[in-house]
Every structure is written in structure tokens, then in C-alpha cells.
Amino acid sequence: MPTSAVSRLSGQARRVEPFHVMRLLARAGELEALGRSIVHMEVGEPDFPTPGPILEAGQRALADGRTRYTSAGGLPALRRAIAGYYADRYDTPVGSERILVTPGASGALQLVFLALLDPGDRVLIADPSYPCYRQVLQLMGIEPIAVPVGPDTDYQLTAARAEAAWAEGVRAIVVASPSNPTGASTAFDVLSELHALCRDRGAALVVDEIYQGLTYDVQDRTALSLGSTDLYVINSFSKYFGMTGWRLGWLAGPEDAVEVMERMAQNLFIAANTPAQHAALAAFDSATIAVLETRRLEFQRRRDRLLPALRDLGFSIPVEPTGAFYLYARLPEGLKLDSMTFTSRMLEEAGVALTPGNDFGRHDAARHVRFAYTREIEELDEGVRRIRDWLAGI
Amino acid sequence: MPTSAVSRLSGQARRVEPFHVMRLLARAGELEALGRSIVHMEVGEPDFPTPGPILEAGQRALADGRTRYTSAGGLPALRRAIAGYYADRYDTPVGSERILVTPGASGALQLVFLALLDPGDRVLIADPSYPCYRQVLQLMGIEPIAVPVGPDTDYQLTAARAEAAWAEGVRAIVVASPSNPTGASTAFDVLSELHALCRDRGAALVVDEIYQGLTYDVQDRTALSLGSTDLYVINSFSKYFGMTGWRLGWLAGPEDAVEVMERMAQNLFIAANTPAQHAALAAFDSATIAVLETRRLEFQRRRDRLLPALRDLGFSIPVEPTGAFYLYARLPEGLKLDSMTFTSRMLEEAGVALTPGNDFGRHDAARHVRFAYTREIEELDEGVRRIRDWLAGI
Ligand SMILES: Cc1ncc(COP(=O)(O)O)c(C=O)c1O
Ligand SMILES: Cc1ncc(COP(=O)(O)O)c(C=O)c1O
Numbered sequence: 001m002p003t004s005a006v007s008r009l010s011g012q013a014r015r016v017e018p019f020h021v022m023r024l025l026a027r028a029g030e031l032e033a034l035g036r037s038i039v040h041m042e043v044g045e046p047d048f049p050t051p052g053p054i055l056e057a058g059q060r061a062l063a064d065g066r067t068r069y070t071s072a073g074g075l076p077a078l079r080r081a082i083a084g085y086y087a088d089r090y091d092t093p094v095g096s097e098r099i100l101v102t103p104g105a106s107g108a109l110q111l112v113f114l115a116l117l118d119p120g121d122r123v124l125i126a127d128p129s130y131p132c133y134r135q136v137l138q139l140m141g142i143e144p145i146a147v148p149v150g151p152d153t154d155y156q157l158t159a160a161r162a163e164a165a166w167a168e169g170v171r172a173i174v175v176a177s178p179s180n181p182t183g184a185s186t187a188f189d190v191l192s193e194l195h196a197l198c199r200d201r202g203a204a205l206v207v208d209e210i211y212q213g214l215t216y217d218v219q220d221r222t223a224l225s226l227g228s229t230d231l232y233v234i235n236s237f238s239k240y241f242g243m244t245g246w247r248l249g250w251l252a253g254p255e256d257a258v259e260v261m262e263r264m265a266q267n268l269f270i271a272a273n274t275p276a277q278h279a280a281l282a283a284f285d286s287a288t289i290a291v292l293e294t295r296r297l298e299f300q301r302r303r304d305r306l307l308p309a310l311r312d313l314g315f316s317i318p319v320e321p322t323g324a325f326y327l328y329a330r331l332p333e334g335l336k337l338d339s340m341t342f343t344s345r346m347l348e349e350a351g352v353a354l355t356p357g358n359d360f361g362r363h364d365a366a367r368h369v370r371f372a373y374t375r376e377i378e379e380l381d382e383g384v385r386r387i388r389d390w391l392a393g394i
Numbered sequence: 395m396p397t398s399a400v401s402r403l404s405g406q407a408r409r410v411e412p413f414h415v416m417r418l419l420a421r422a423g424e425l426e427a428l429g430r431s432i433v434h435m436e437v438g439e440p441d442f443p444t445p446g447p448i449l450e451a452g453q454r455a456l457a458d459g460r461t462r463y464t465s466a467g468g469l470p471a472l473r474r475a476i477a478g479y480y481a482d483r484y485d486t487p488v489g490s491e492r493i494l495v496t497p498g499a500s501g502a503l504q505l506v507f508l509a510l511l512d513p514g515d516r517v518l519i520a521d522p523s524y525p526c527y528r529q530v531l532q533l534m535g536i537e538p539i540a541v542p543v544g545p546d547t548d549y550q551l552t553a554a555r556a557e558a559a560w561a562e563g564v565r566a567i568v569v570a571s572p573s574n575p576t577g578a579s580t581a582f583d584v585l586s587e588l589h590a591l592c593r594d595r596g597a598a599l600v601v602d603e604i605y606q607g608l609t610y611d612v613q614d615r616t617a618l619s620l621g622s623t624d625l626y627v628i629n630s631f632s633k634y635f636g637m638t639g640w641r642l643g644w645l646a647g648p649e650d651a652v653e654v655m656e657r658m659a660q661n662l663f664i665a666a667n668t669p670a671q672h673a674a675l676a677a678f679d680s681a682t683i684a685v686l687e688t689r690r691l692e693f694q695r696r697r698d699r700l701l702p703a704l705r706d707l708g709f710s711i712p713v714e715p716t717g718a719f720y721l722y723a724r725l726p727e728g729l730k731l732d733s734m735t736f737t738s739r740m741l742e743e744a745g746v747a748l749t750p751g752n753d754f755g756r757h758d759a760a761r762h763v764r765f766a767y768t769r770e771i772e773e774l775d776e777g778v779r780r781i782r783d784w785l786a787g788i
Binding site (some may be wrong): 004005006007008009010011012013014016017018019022045049050055058059062063065066067068069070103104106107110114115116117118119121131132135136139140141171199202203204227228229230231242243244245246247253254255256257260261263264266267268269270271272273274275276 | 444655
């Protein structure tokens with residue numbers, strides 16, 4: 001367009017940063033269109049399809065014409081099924097009226113932020129962390145305070161760190177466990193201390209458990225066992241359940257807050273996708289869980305293969321990640337490149353797509369990259385080979 | 395819960411009003427569970443199932459495992475199909491880069507509001523209008539200015555009205571055509587004057603065309619033919635296309651604004667539902683349109699049946715509604731009840747569910763109710779009979 005047809009964009013719209021990985025993805029597409037082979041280690045979703053029983057339930061829902069709006073809180077049967085999952089798998093009874101079905105964890109985050117925070121409030125988040133926390137908070141006029149975390153605290157936002165970073169107006173702490181991009185899990189006693197700190201200060205603890213179920217060598221728990229006061233848990237069918245494109249998640253919170261959030265959801269979303277909700281009723285079946293557990297073990301095999309291989313190449317991953325499907329690695333010491341240059345040269349010269357640390361925050365971000373092991377072992381091996389050759393050649 | 399587990403909700407959360415119709419719906423459910431028959435004339439979605447070709451495309455998408463995230467803007471093929479629909483059906487060429495696929499018109503509204511408006515800004519909306527405009531704007535700290543509209547302007551927000559209501563900080567006008575709850579369509583020259591006013595004042599015109607296609611006796615047009623400057627069109631697969639529960643809509647705007655909104659969508663939603671997007675590729679097929687046109691004629695038959703019947707009962711509907719599937723009716727003159735009392739007595743005593751005017755604004759709201767003709771003619775007839783008997787009995 002020669003001249004802009006837009007008189008004015010809002011301040012918050014102009015401040016939304018593009019993800020660097022999107023540019024890399026677009027470029028990867030161009031290279032692939034030219035016939036170049038690209039090893040994808042940047043993808044934040046499982047390479048597995050949605051499990052058969054869920055797909056079949058979705059197909060049945062369509063065949064039965066289940067295509068109308070549901071109530072904003074979600075199908076009562078799905079809310080009960082999620083509550084039952086907490087009781088059965090996590091030994092944590094949660095009333096179904098404390099569960100709200102949402103359009104992905106994304107929708108849940110939006111509801112929790114809007115329900116708890118006023119413009120001008122502040123929120124503590126880890127640096128590095130999932131970039132949408134920061135951006136969505138900023139869109140709402142809320143100030144994220146990024147608290148640097150690193151190997152010294154096992155990449156966890158601890159109560160001591162949170163306390164040190166506390167400032168006037170802090171009303172919530174957001175923790176992801178397991179975390180994107182580090183794969184670190186927050187130890188249960190750390191969570192408990194964070195919760196105590198929040199309660200003490202009249203703030204809320206928001207725990208993003210979207211990678212729940214995808215844990216290796218550690219006990220898989222839920223923060224919900226900490227109680228219900230000022231505690232909000234975000235979750236999703238996207239990752240463990242392999243349903244990214246279905247856009248279905250949930251939140252759990254205190255009953256009276258959930259009631260308010262349901263009212264907000266009515267206005268913001270009307271409801272989550274109906275066929276997806278019917279499909280998700282099959283997500284907790286033992287046949288589905290059996291498939292998912294096999295996949296979990298496959299992710300663990302990949303982690304166990306990729307982690308030592310990257311360390312061998314000189315990447316520093318001091319703490320073994322125990323969840324999700326990411327490794328957050330510091331670039332080899334000798335390499336005098338920042339992560340933006342590194343990821344774009346990796347793509348152009350080695351044919352490997354990675355996510356630069358800059359997408360996740362600022363703390364030492366220029367020296368970090370995220371590897372996703374959402375590809376088969378052979379492809380991960382090929383990626384490692386390409387990186388090794390490239391490092392040897394420069 | 396004996397004591398609240400919530401220390402604090404945000405100011406905007408506490409201000410979200412529940413829809414009155416939700417309480418009526420819950421009560422209707424209770425009555426039905428007790429064996430009472432209820433005639434539903436409150437439902438804001440088609441009673442028709444999603445058309446066969448769309449359902450089949452959705453089923454194919456699932457069978458083919460199309461369940462991963464799409465890009466935030468939507469499947470390129472769907473963006474092109476929507477652009478093609480504007481060119482073919484509305485003789486209005488729109489580049490596909492000006493189209494953004496969203497989670498319903500709901501998602502589109504959120505994006506447009508956030509992208510154009512800063513907290514503290516003001517927006518003109520019609521009173522009565524779709525309640526979520528007001529509520530979502532308020533959630534974002536934006537002040538809706540409700541401009542009363544009535545039979546004197548054919549229930550349209552005209553440029554003269556808008557100009558008279560203009561205030562410091564107004565940055566947009568939102569118009570729905572056809573409108574919920576009035577079924578009124580904004581005449582094209584009125585739209586054009588509103589657009590000119592907006593351009594003159596550095597504001598944006600937002601036209602919600604979610605009921606596009608559902609028009610009777612008037613030419614079905616799109617505001618997009620007004621050009622691209624400071625003009626945003628919201629649309630959806632929900633109503634005409636019969637896809638409410640799929641949560642799929644779109645927006646069209648100036649290319650550079652759409653680019654910014656895509657970035658915002660990445661953060662807020664990640665993307666719209668993937669199977670729904672594949673299903674919607676079949677929405678513009680001639681086989682689908684043939685089904686939809688039959689349904690449109692059926693809606694028209696219902697309007698033509700219900701409108702005179704309600705007038706006969708003393709309801710005042712001075713302007714013949716030309717679109718959507720609603721009649722917005724003033725209570726009979728002699729009846730000394732407000733619409734809240736009337737709708738709840740209708741439900742309890744006559745077994746008819748209606749929406750009180752109060753859900754749509756304040757202007758003469760206590761004297762209005764919305765009838766939805768999203769039920770078969772026999773059921774509408776039965777509703778009319780029950781209302782007649784009830785009116786005769788009091
Ligand atoms: C930590 C974290 N939270 C939330 C989300 C949002 O996921 P969804 O909206 O698909 O549930 C993601 C997606 O990558 C994530 O990594
Ligand atoms: C005028 C109007 N706009 C927008 C919407 C939102 O619809 P959806 O999000 O299903 O596209 C509705 C739903 O009833 C409506 O009536």
C-alpha cells in the first residue's frame with residue numbers, strides 16, 4: 001500500500017513484538033520451497049497426531065451434529081471429567097464448579113489476567129518464560145516484572161527471588177511448571193513457598209501446568225493440592241493430550257472467581273469449540289492415556305538422546321530438564337555469536353531451525369537457544385550432525 | 395464455600411454484568427426438567443445443523459489428522475476463499491492479506507478493539523445493541539457511549555445521531571448490520587455517511603456483518619465496498635453458515651492494521667480451531683450456498699409469520715426488520731409491566747422464553763423484548779398462542 005489506510009493504532013498494539021521465530025519459520029518455508037532440507041527443532045507442539053480415541057469422539061460429535069454453542073463454562077460432562085482426572089490421577093479432589101473450559105490455555109490466561117489484574121498492576125514472571133505472558137499482560141496495561149532465573153535456582157522462580165523482586169503493585173506471580181522454554185519443573189516445596197508469599201501479600205499465584213503429564217524422572221503433581229485460596233491453575237489439552245489445533249484448555253480457581261470468569265468468557269469468547277469439547281471427553285479414557293504414556297516415554301528417550309549430544313557439542317545445559325519437550329541451551333563458550341545471529345546462520349548455513357533466547361526474555365537471552373525435541377530421534381540426530389559439522393567448519 | 399478464597403478481583407471483572415437471559419435459560423432448564431414445555435424464542439443461533447458439505451469437510455479434516463496449530467492469521471487457503479467470496483458474491487475485491495481468520499466474530503471484535511483503542515478512549519455504539527460490545531469495551535477500560543436509536547431512524551445509528559453524540563476521545567463507531575437485537579439493516583448511504591464522519595474525525599468505522607447473508611427484501615451488501623481507510627469489517631461463520639459451535643469468524647481491515655492484529659492474535663489465541671478452518675473451506679461451495687439459501691427463505695417465512703402475529707397481539711414493531719432472525723418488540727401499550735417482569739412471568743406462567751430488552755442497553759429497554767425466530771413455524775405459532783392466552787387472562 002502506498003499510503004496507510006490506518007489513522008491510528010493503539011499504544012499497546014504498536015508495542016506487541018513479533019516473535020523472532022516467526023521470521024525464521026517464514027524463511028525456513030522459503031528455503032524448503034527451494035528444495036533445501038530443514039531440520040525443525042523449533043516447533044512447540046507434539047509431532048504426534050491427536051490420539052485415536054479423541055479423534056473418533058470428535059468424528060462422532062460431528063456425525064451427531066454437535067455444532068451449537070455450549071455454555072460459556074463448557075460442557076458439564078467435560079468439567080466433571082476434568083475434576084475426575086484431578087481426583088483420580090493427582091489424588092486432588094476439585095469440585096467441577098471450580099473448573100472452566102476455555103479456548104486453550106491461551107483463553108484461560110486471558111481470563112485469569114483480566115479477572116485478577118487492573119491496568120497498572122504488576123506481575124512477576126520468570127525470565128526466560130513463555131513470551132505470551134509478557135505480551136498479553138502488556139496488551140492489558142499490566143506491567144510484567146521479569147525475574148531472571150538460571151542454573152543457580154534450577155531455572156525456578158523461587159520465593160526468595162520473588163521476594164527480592166517484589167515491588168509496589170505486584171498482584172500476581174505466574175509460574176509455568178514444567179516450563180517453556182527451560183523444561184524445568186518447579187519443586188513442590190518451592191511452589192508452596194511461592195503460594196505462601198502470595199497469600200501473605202494479597203497476591204494470586206497462577207501456575208501454568210500446560211506441560212503437565214510430560215514429565216520425566218520426577219513426580220507429576222498439580223499445584224491444586226496447595227488448596228484453593230488465591231491459586232489459579234491453567235491447563236490445556238494441547239500438549240500432553242496432543243490437541244493443539246483444537247484450541248481447548250481449562251482453568252481451575254476458587255469457585256467465586258470462576259463464576260466471574262465464566263461471565264467474562266461469555267462476553268469474550270461465547271464458549272470453546274463444541275466438537276473439541278465432545279472429543280476431549282475421550283481424553284481421560286484409559287485407552288487414550290495408554291497412547292499418551294507411550295508418547296511420553298518417547299519424548300523422554302529423545303531428551304535422553306539430545307541432551308548429552310548437545311553437551312558434547314559444547315552447549316551448556318547445566319540442569320537436566322525434567323519436563324515439556326524443550327532444552328534451553330547456552331551457546332558454546334568459544335562461539336562469539338549472539339543467539340539471533342546463531343539461529344539465522346544455523347538456518348541458512350546448516351539447515352537447522354531453532355528458537356533464539358530473545359523470544360523468551362532478556363536475561364542472558366543473547367547467549368541461549370531453545371531446542372524442541374518434537375521430531376523423531378533420526379531427525380534430531382541429523383540436526384546434531386549438521387550443527388557439529390557447522391561448528392567444526394567455522 | 396464458607397469463606398471466599400479470592401482476595402481480590404479486578405475492577406473491570408467486578409463490573410461485568412450477567413446476561414439476564416442466562417438466568418431465564420437456567421430457569422427454563424429447571425422447568426423442563428420438571429416436565430414443563432417451554433417454547434424457546436430466546437435462542438441466538440440457527441436451529442439448523444451445520445450444512446452437510448461443511449460437516450463432511452470437517453470430518454475429512456479429522457480423518458486426515460489436521461489437528462495441529464495453524465498460523466495465527468488462518469489457513470492461507472481460507473483467507474483466499476473469504477477474499478474470493480467478497481469478490482464473487484459482493485462484487486468487492488479484497489486482498490486476502492486484508493483478511494484475518496479469528497475465533498468467531500468474538501475474537502475479531504477483541505482484536506479490533508485492542509488494536510485501535512487505548513484505555514480511556516470512547517466508542518459510539520447503538521442502544522440497543524449486542525451486549526458484548528459494551529462489556530468487552532469496558533473490560534478493556536474503554537468507554538462505550540450508547541446512542542439511543544429507535545423507529546424514527548429505522549433503528550439505525552445515523553451520522554447525524556453519531557455527530558450529536560460525539561464527545562472528546564471518541565475513536566470508533568461500531569455498527570451491526572443487520573443488527574442484533576433489532577434485525578434492522580443500516581442503509582448503504584447511512585453507512586457511507588458514518589464512514590465519512592469517522593474519516594473526518596480520525597476515528598474508525600467498525601461494521602459487524604455477522605448476520606450478512608440473512609437479509610430479506612433488501613440488497614445484501616458489504617461495507618467493504620466503501621474502501622479500506624479506517625474501516626474494519628467483522629464477520630463469522632456462526633450465523634448464515636450455521637457454524638456457531640465451531641468458533642470461527644474473520645475480520646477485514648487495512649493491510650497494515652491486519653498485520654498488527656495477526657501479531658496480537660498470535661499472543662491472545664495462537665490461532666483459530668484447525669478442523670473448523672478446514673471445514674469452512676467448504677462453506678462457499680455452491681452446494682453449501684444452495685442449502686443456506688433455502689434456510690434463508692425459511693427464516694424469511696418465519697419472520698413473515700411472526701411479525702404480523704405479534705403486531706396482532708399489540709406488540710409494537712413499527713419498522714419491518716430486514717435481517718438476522720430477531721424481532722425487537724415494544725410491549726403492548728396497555729400492559730403495565732417492565733420487560734424483566736414480563737419475560738420472567740412469560741416463562742413461569744406461559745412457558746415462553748424471551749430475552750428482555752435490558753440485555754441490550756437502556757434506551758426504552760424496560761419496555762422491549764427480543765423474539766428470536768430460530769424455531770420452526772409450528773413452535774412459533776405455539777408461542778404466539780401461549781402469549782395470546784396469557785394476555786387474555788391477566
Ligand atoms: C507455557 C505455555 N502456556 C500456554 C501455552 C498456550 O497453549 P494453548 O493455548 O494451545 O493451550 C503455551 C503454548 O505453547 C505454552 O508453551
Ligand atoms: C451482533 C453479533 N456480533 C457478534 C457475535 C459473536 O458471534 P461469534 O463469536 O459466534 O461469531 C454475535 C453472536 O450472537 C452477535 O449477535
